[in-house]
Amino acid sequence: xxxxxxxxxxxxxxxxxxxxxxxxxxxxxxxxxxxxxxxxxxxxxxxxxxxxxxxxxxxxxxxxxxxxxxxxxxxxxxxxxxxxxxxxxxxxxxxxxxxxxxxxxxxxxxxxxxxxxxxxxxxxxxxxxxxxxxxxxxxxxxxxxxxxxxxxxxxxxxxxxxxxxxxxxxxxxxxxxxxxxxxxxxxxxxxxxxxxx
Amino acid sequence: xxxxxxxxxxxxxxxxxxxxxxxxxxxxxxxxxxxxxxxxxxxxxxxxxxxxxxxxxxxxxxxxxxxxxxxxxxxxxxxxxxxxxxxxxxxxxxxxxxxxxxxxxxxxxxxxxxxxxxxxxxxxxxxxxxxxxxxxxxxxxxxxxxxxxx
Numbered sequence: 001x002x003x004x005x006x007x008x009x010x011x012x013x014x015x016x017x018x019x020x021x022x023x024x025x026x027x028x029x030x031x032x033x034x035x036x037x038x039x040x041x042x043x044x045x046x047x048x049x050x051x052x053x054x055x056x057x058x059x060x061x062x063x064x065x066x067x068x069x070x071x072x073x074x075x076x077x078x079x080x081x082x083x084x085x086x087x088x089x090x091x092x093x094x095x096x097x098x099x100x101x102x103x104x105x106x107x108x109x110x111x112x113x114x115x116x117x118x119x120x121x122x123x124x125x126x127x128x129x130x131x132x133x134x135x136x137x138x139x140x141x142x143x144x145x146x147x148x149x150x151x152x153x154x155x156x157x158x159x160x161x162x163x164x165x166x167x168x169x170x171x172x173x174x175x176x177x178x179x180x181x182x183x184x185x186x187x188x189x190x191x192x193x194x195x196x197x
Numbered sequence: 198x199x200x201x202x203x204x205x206x207x208x209x210x211x212x213x214x215x216x217x218x219x220x221x222x223x224x225x226x227x228x229x230x231x232x233x234x235x236x237x238x239x240x241x242x243x244x245x246x247x248x249x250x251x252x253x254x255x256x257x258x259x260x261x262x263x264x265x266x267x268x269x270x271x272x273x274x275x276x277x278x279x280x281x282x283x284x285x286x287x288x289x290x291x292x293x294x295x296x297x298x299x300x301x302x303x304x305x306x307x308x309x310x311x312x313x314x315x316x317x318x319x320x321x322x323x324x325x326x327x328x329x330x331x332x333x334x335x336x337x338x339x340x341x342x343x344x345x346x347x
Contacts, residue, residue, distance in 0.1 A: 049231060050230075050231075052250075052311070055230040055231065056230060056313070057230030057234060057236065057250055057312060057313060057316060057321060058230070058250055058311050058312060058313070059247055059311055059312060059313045059314065062247055062307045062310070062311040062312075063307040064305065064306070064307030064308035064309070064310075064311045065307070065311045067308060068252070068308065068311065069252075069255065071231045071252070071254055071255075074254070074255065074258060075254075084232045084233070085231065085232045085233065085254050087254075089257065098257075098258050100257060100258060100259055100260050100261045100264075101259065101260050101261065101264060102261050102263065102264070103264070103268075104260070104264050104268060104269075104293065104294065104299065105299070111261065111263075138261070139257075139261045139262045139263065140261070140262045140263050140266070140267070141263040141266075141267040143267060144262065144263060144266050144267055144273075165324055165325060165328055165329065166325060166329070167323070167324075167325045171324070171325070172273045173262075173273065174324075175323055175324030175325065176233060176320045176323045176324070176325075177232075177233035177253050177254075177257070177320070180232075180324050181324055
Protein backbone atom coordinates (compact mmCIF):
# COMPACT_ATOMS: atom_id res chain seq x y z
CA UNK A 1 0.00 0.00 0.00
CA UNK A 2 2.71 2.38 1.04
CA UNK A 3 4.84 1.60 -2.03
CA UNK A 4 2.01 2.08 -4.48
CA UNK A 5 1.18 5.42 -2.85
CA UNK A 6 4.75 6.59 -3.36
CA UNK A 7 4.63 5.48 -6.98
CA UNK A 8 1.29 7.23 -7.47
CA UNK A 9 2.67 10.41 -5.94
CA UNK A 10 5.75 10.33 -8.17
CA UNK A 11 3.93 11.62 -11.24
CA UNK A 12 2.17 14.52 -9.54
CA UNK A 13 5.46 15.55 -7.98
CA UNK A 14 7.11 15.55 -11.39
CA UNK A 15 4.26 17.58 -12.87
CA UNK A 16 4.39 20.02 -9.97
CA UNK A 17 8.09 20.50 -10.58
CA UNK A 18 7.35 21.30 -14.23
CA UNK A 19 4.65 23.77 -13.17
CA UNK A 20 6.99 25.40 -10.69
CA UNK A 21 9.78 25.76 -13.26
CA UNK A 22 7.40 27.16 -15.91
CA UNK A 23 6.05 29.69 -13.40
CA UNK A 24 9.58 30.72 -12.44
CA UNK A 25 10.59 31.15 -16.09
CA UNK A 26 7.47 33.19 -16.82
CA UNK A 27 8.05 35.32 -13.74
CA UNK A 28 11.63 35.89 -14.82
CA UNK A 29 10.46 36.94 -18.32
CA UNK A 30 8.05 39.47 -16.83
CA UNK A 31 10.73 40.77 -14.46
CA UNK A 32 13.05 41.29 -17.46
CA UNK A 33 10.73 43.95 -18.85
CA UNK A 34 12.57 46.83 -17.26
CA UNK A 35 10.41 49.96 -17.55
CA UNK A 36 13.50 51.98 -18.43
CA UNK A 37 14.92 49.54 -20.92
CA UNK A 38 16.55 50.76 -24.12
CA UNK A 39 14.36 50.74 -27.28
CA UNK A 40 11.32 49.77 -25.27
CA UNK A 41 8.96 49.85 -28.28
CA UNK A 42 11.27 48.51 -30.97
CA UNK A 43 11.15 44.90 -32.04
CA UNK A 44 14.53 43.36 -31.25
CA UNK A 45 16.52 42.20 -34.28
CA UNK A 46 16.47 38.66 -32.90
CA UNK A 47 12.68 38.53 -33.40
CA UNK A 48 12.74 39.56 -37.08
CA UNK A 49 11.78 37.13 -39.84
CA UNK A 50 10.40 34.71 -37.27
CA UNK A 51 9.62 31.09 -38.18
CA UNK A 52 5.95 30.30 -38.97
CA UNK A 53 5.50 28.38 -35.70
CA UNK A 54 6.05 31.54 -33.65
CA UNK A 55 5.05 34.36 -36.03
CA UNK A 56 1.54 34.73 -34.64
CA UNK A 57 -0.20 34.54 -38.01
CA UNK A 58 0.26 30.83 -38.64
CA UNK A 59 -1.75 28.42 -36.52
CA UNK A 60 0.82 26.29 -34.63
CA UNK A 61 -1.72 23.45 -34.51
CA UNK A 62 -1.95 23.26 -38.31
CA UNK A 63 -0.02 20.23 -39.53
CA UNK A 64 1.61 22.23 -42.32
CA UNK A 65 2.90 25.08 -40.16
CA UNK A 66 5.87 23.15 -38.84
CA UNK A 67 6.88 22.19 -42.39
CA UNK A 68 7.12 25.78 -43.65
CA UNK A 69 10.46 27.49 -44.05
CA UNK A 70 11.53 30.23 -41.63
CA UNK A 71 12.14 33.51 -43.47
CA UNK A 72 15.34 34.09 -41.48
CA UNK A 73 16.81 30.86 -42.88
CA UNK A 74 16.09 31.97 -46.45
CA UNK A 75 17.40 35.51 -45.81
CA UNK A 76 20.60 34.56 -43.97
CA UNK A 77 22.86 34.94 -47.01
CA UNK A 78 21.07 37.94 -48.58
CA UNK A 79 22.13 41.59 -48.29
CA UNK A 80 20.41 43.41 -45.45
CA UNK A 81 18.22 46.50 -45.38
CA UNK A 82 16.68 48.41 -42.51
CA UNK A 83 12.97 47.74 -42.95
CA UNK A 84 10.37 45.55 -44.62
CA UNK A 85 11.77 42.03 -44.87
CA UNK A 86 15.17 43.51 -43.87
CA UNK A 87 16.44 42.24 -47.21
CA UNK A 88 17.77 44.42 -50.04
CA UNK A 89 16.06 42.47 -52.82
CA UNK A 90 17.43 44.50 -55.73
CA UNK A 91 21.00 44.00 -54.57
CA UNK A 92 20.29 40.33 -53.87
CA UNK A 93 19.39 39.88 -57.53
CA UNK A 94 22.25 42.09 -58.79
CA UNK A 95 24.69 39.94 -56.86
CA UNK A 96 22.90 36.82 -58.14
CA UNK A 97 22.25 35.59 -54.62
CA UNK A 98 18.71 34.99 -55.80
CA UNK A 99 17.84 34.17 -59.38
CA UNK A 100 14.06 34.26 -59.69
CA UNK A 101 12.61 32.93 -62.94
CA UNK A 102 11.33 35.38 -65.55
CA UNK A 103 9.36 32.57 -67.17
CA UNK A 104 7.24 30.13 -65.23
CA UNK A 105 8.90 27.04 -66.71
CA UNK A 106 12.15 28.22 -68.25
CA UNK A 107 14.81 29.03 -65.63
CA UNK A 108 17.09 30.55 -68.28
CA UNK A 109 14.67 33.01 -69.89
CA UNK A 110 16.30 36.46 -69.82
CA UNK A 111 14.43 39.47 -68.43
CA UNK A 112 13.43 42.32 -70.76
CA UNK A 113 15.13 45.23 -69.02
CA UNK A 114 14.72 48.95 -69.76
CA UNK A 115 17.52 51.20 -68.50
CA UNK A 116 15.84 54.60 -68.21
CA UNK A 117 15.84 56.91 -65.20
CA UNK A 118 12.90 59.26 -64.70
CA UNK A 119 13.58 62.29 -62.52
CA UNK A 120 10.61 63.73 -60.68
CA UNK A 121 11.14 67.19 -59.26
CA UNK A 122 9.26 67.25 -55.99
CA UNK A 123 7.47 70.27 -54.58
CA UNK A 124 8.70 70.15 -50.99
CA UNK A 125 12.18 70.43 -49.55
CA UNK A 126 13.03 66.78 -50.07
CA UNK A 127 15.58 65.83 -52.73
CA UNK A 128 14.12 64.99 -56.14
CA UNK A 129 13.04 61.45 -56.91
CA UNK A 130 15.02 59.36 -59.37
CA UNK A 131 12.90 56.47 -60.61
CA UNK A 132 15.04 53.68 -62.12
CA UNK A 133 13.23 51.63 -64.76
CA UNK A 134 16.13 49.20 -64.67
CA UNK A 135 15.65 47.96 -61.11
CA UNK A 136 11.90 47.68 -61.72
CA UNK A 137 11.96 45.93 -65.10
CA UNK A 138 14.36 43.35 -63.67
CA UNK A 139 11.33 42.17 -61.68
CA UNK A 140 8.27 43.47 -63.51
CA UNK A 141 6.74 43.66 -66.95
CA UNK A 142 5.89 47.08 -68.47
CA UNK A 143 2.21 46.12 -68.45
CA UNK A 144 2.25 45.59 -64.69
CA UNK A 145 2.42 49.38 -64.17
CA UNK A 146 1.50 50.95 -67.54
CA UNK A 147 -1.04 52.29 -68.14
CA UNK A 148 -3.23 51.25 -65.18
CA UNK A 149 -1.04 52.56 -62.35
CA UNK A 150 1.17 55.07 -64.19
CA UNK A 151 0.28 56.77 -67.48
CA UNK A 152 3.46 56.48 -69.58
CA UNK A 153 3.69 60.19 -70.28
CA UNK A 154 5.79 62.92 -68.69
CA UNK A 155 3.81 65.04 -66.23
CA UNK A 156 0.68 62.91 -66.52
CA UNK A 157 0.90 61.32 -63.08
CA UNK A 158 0.08 63.08 -59.82
CA UNK A 159 1.90 61.26 -57.06
CA UNK A 160 1.84 62.22 -53.39
CA UNK A 161 3.16 60.55 -50.28
CA UNK A 162 -0.46 60.41 -49.05
CA UNK A 163 -1.50 58.34 -52.06
CA UNK A 164 1.51 56.08 -51.58
CA UNK A 165 0.61 55.49 -47.93
CA UNK A 166 -2.94 54.68 -49.04
CA UNK A 167 -1.54 51.95 -51.27
CA UNK A 168 -1.83 53.75 -54.61
CA UNK A 169 0.84 54.56 -57.24
CA UNK A 170 4.24 53.45 -55.84
CA UNK A 171 2.32 52.23 -52.77
CA UNK A 172 0.82 49.36 -54.75
CA UNK A 173 4.09 47.57 -53.97
CA UNK A 174 6.15 49.88 -51.72
CA UNK A 175 4.83 49.50 -48.20
CA UNK A 176 3.40 46.06 -48.93
CA UNK A 177 6.07 43.84 -50.43
CA UNK A 178 8.79 46.21 -51.65
CA UNK A 179 10.79 48.49 -49.34
CA UNK A 180 8.45 50.80 -47.38
CA UNK A 181 8.34 54.61 -47.29
CA UNK A 182 10.58 54.78 -44.25
CA UNK A 183 13.51 54.33 -46.65
CA UNK A 184 13.03 57.90 -47.94
CA UNK A 185 16.45 58.32 -49.52
CA UNK A 186 16.27 55.32 -51.78
CA UNK A 187 13.79 57.33 -53.92
CA UNK A 188 14.52 60.91 -52.89
CA UNK A 189 18.10 60.57 -53.99
CA UNK A 190 19.00 63.56 -56.22
CA UNK A 191 19.84 66.83 -54.47
CA UNK A 192 17.81 69.74 -55.73
CA UNK A 193 19.60 72.02 -58.18
CA UNK A 194 20.79 75.01 -56.13
CA UNK A 195 18.61 78.05 -56.79
CA UNK A 196 19.69 81.67 -56.35
CA UNK A 197 18.83 83.07 -52.94
CA UNK B 198 -4.80 7.72 -0.36
CA UNK B 199 -4.78 6.29 -3.86
CA UNK B 200 -7.80 8.41 -4.76
CA UNK B 201 -5.99 11.47 -3.44
CA UNK B 202 -2.90 10.65 -5.52
CA UNK B 203 -5.02 10.21 -8.66
CA UNK B 204 -6.75 13.50 -7.96
CA UNK B 205 -3.43 15.27 -7.50
CA UNK B 206 -2.12 13.76 -10.74
CA UNK B 207 -5.10 15.06 -12.67
CA UNK B 208 -4.94 18.47 -11.00
CA UNK B 209 -1.23 18.80 -11.74
CA UNK B 210 -1.85 17.81 -15.36
CA UNK B 211 -4.59 20.38 -15.81
CA UNK B 212 -2.55 23.14 -14.17
CA UNK B 213 0.51 22.32 -16.31
CA UNK B 214 -1.51 22.40 -19.52
CA UNK B 215 -3.20 25.67 -18.47
CA UNK B 216 0.11 27.38 -17.68
CA UNK B 217 1.76 26.15 -20.87
CA UNK B 218 -1.25 27.36 -22.91
CA UNK B 219 -1.06 30.77 -21.28
CA UNK B 220 2.65 31.00 -21.92
CA UNK B 221 2.21 30.00 -25.57
CA UNK B 222 -0.69 32.41 -25.99
CA UNK B 223 1.34 35.31 -24.58
CA UNK B 224 4.13 34.38 -26.95
CA UNK B 225 2.04 33.93 -30.09
CA UNK B 226 -0.38 36.76 -29.46
CA UNK B 227 2.28 39.23 -30.59
CA UNK B 228 1.85 38.73 -34.35
CA UNK B 229 5.25 39.07 -35.98
CA UNK B 230 4.49 37.45 -39.32
CA UNK B 231 6.72 38.33 -42.22
CA UNK B 232 6.41 41.67 -44.00
CA UNK B 233 4.28 41.16 -47.07
CA UNK B 234 2.71 37.87 -46.04
CA UNK B 235 -0.73 37.85 -47.68
CA UNK B 236 -3.60 36.43 -45.67
CA UNK B 237 -6.63 35.35 -47.70
CA UNK B 238 -9.83 34.57 -45.86
CA UNK B 239 -12.59 35.35 -48.33
CA UNK B 240 -13.99 31.83 -48.50
CA UNK B 241 -11.94 29.77 -46.01
CA UNK B 242 -13.83 30.60 -42.82
CA UNK B 243 -17.19 29.73 -44.39
CA UNK B 244 -15.77 26.39 -45.45
CA UNK B 245 -14.42 25.72 -41.93
CA UNK B 246 -10.86 25.95 -43.20
CA UNK B 247 -8.02 28.01 -41.77
CA UNK B 248 -7.24 31.13 -43.80
CA UNK B 249 -4.47 30.92 -46.40
CA UNK B 250 -1.12 32.49 -45.57
CA UNK B 251 0.76 33.27 -48.78
CA UNK B 252 4.48 33.88 -48.13
CA UNK B 253 5.25 36.51 -50.77
CA UNK B 254 8.96 36.51 -49.88
CA UNK B 255 9.26 32.78 -50.57
CA UNK B 256 7.78 33.17 -54.03
CA UNK B 257 9.80 36.24 -55.05
CA UNK B 258 12.98 34.31 -54.38
CA UNK B 259 11.85 31.84 -57.07
CA UNK B 260 9.88 33.99 -59.51
CA UNK B 261 10.00 37.59 -60.64
CA UNK B 262 6.86 39.66 -59.99
CA UNK B 263 6.04 39.50 -63.70
CA UNK B 264 5.39 35.75 -63.69
CA UNK B 265 2.44 35.86 -61.28
CA UNK B 266 1.29 39.45 -61.66
CA UNK B 267 1.68 39.47 -65.44
CA UNK B 268 1.49 35.98 -66.91
CA UNK B 269 -0.86 34.48 -64.31
CA UNK B 270 -2.98 37.58 -63.88
CA UNK B 271 -2.78 38.09 -60.11
CA UNK B 272 -4.05 41.59 -59.26
CA UNK B 273 -1.85 43.64 -56.92
CA UNK B 274 -4.40 43.38 -54.14
CA UNK B 275 -4.94 41.04 -51.21
CA UNK B 276 -8.25 39.31 -51.87
CA UNK B 277 -8.45 40.96 -55.28
CA UNK B 278 -8.55 37.71 -57.24
CA UNK B 279 -11.41 35.76 -55.57
CA UNK B 280 -9.33 32.61 -55.72
CA UNK B 281 -11.20 29.43 -54.84
CA UNK B 282 -10.22 25.78 -55.05
CA UNK B 283 -12.02 25.24 -58.37
CA UNK B 284 -9.86 27.88 -60.08
CA UNK B 285 -6.75 26.28 -58.58
CA UNK B 286 -7.78 22.77 -59.67
CA UNK B 287 -8.45 24.13 -63.17
CA UNK B 288 -4.89 25.45 -63.33
CA UNK B 289 -5.52 29.13 -62.73
CA UNK B 290 -3.72 31.31 -60.17
CA UNK B 291 -1.90 29.09 -57.61
CA UNK B 292 -2.87 26.07 -59.70
CA UNK B 293 -0.57 27.14 -62.53
CA UNK B 294 2.36 25.83 -60.46
CA UNK B 295 0.78 23.94 -57.54
CA UNK B 296 -0.23 20.97 -59.68
CA UNK B 297 2.49 18.53 -58.72
CA UNK B 298 4.61 19.84 -61.61
CA UNK B 299 6.42 23.08 -60.84
CA UNK B 300 5.40 22.86 -57.18
CA UNK B 301 3.64 20.49 -54.81
CA UNK B 302 0.01 19.70 -55.47
CA UNK B 303 -3.23 20.69 -53.74
CA UNK B 304 -3.49 17.70 -51.44
CA UNK B 305 -1.20 19.53 -49.01
CA UNK B 306 -4.14 21.57 -47.69
CA UNK B 307 -2.45 22.65 -44.47
CA UNK B 308 0.63 24.10 -46.14
CA UNK B 309 -1.51 26.99 -47.42
CA UNK B 310 -4.49 26.84 -45.08
CA UNK B 311 -2.29 27.36 -42.04
CA UNK B 312 -3.42 30.77 -40.73
CA UNK B 313 -4.86 31.47 -37.31
CA UNK B 314 -8.63 30.99 -37.69
CA UNK B 315 -10.52 34.26 -37.96
CA UNK B 316 -7.61 36.31 -39.36
CA UNK B 317 -9.07 38.66 -41.99
CA UNK B 318 -7.75 39.12 -45.55
CA UNK B 319 -4.80 41.52 -45.49
CA UNK B 320 -1.23 42.31 -46.48
CA UNK B 321 0.48 41.75 -43.18
CA UNK B 322 2.63 44.60 -41.81
CA UNK B 323 1.77 46.87 -44.75
CA UNK B 324 2.27 50.61 -44.27
CA UNK B 325 -1.47 51.20 -44.72
CA UNK B 326 -2.24 48.59 -42.08
CA UNK B 327 0.23 50.11 -39.64
CA UNK B 328 -0.63 53.77 -40.16
CA UNK B 329 -4.24 54.14 -41.15
CA UNK B 330 -6.29 51.01 -41.56
CA UNK B 331 -5.47 48.45 -38.90
CA UNK B 332 -7.26 45.23 -39.80
CA UNK B 333 -9.29 44.15 -36.79
CA UNK B 334 -11.26 40.98 -36.34
CA UNK B 335 -14.09 43.27 -35.15
CA UNK B 336 -14.47 44.65 -38.65
CA UNK B 337 -15.26 41.19 -39.96
CA UNK B 338 -17.48 40.43 -37.00
CA UNK B 339 -19.46 43.61 -37.62
CA UNK B 340 -19.74 42.75 -41.31
CA UNK B 341 -20.98 39.29 -40.40
CA UNK B 342 -23.54 40.77 -38.00
CA UNK B 343 -24.75 43.17 -40.70
CA UNK B 344 -25.13 40.25 -43.09
CA UNK B 345 -27.18 38.37 -40.54
CA UNK B 346 -29.49 41.29 -39.83
CA UNK B 347 -30.04 41.86 -43.53
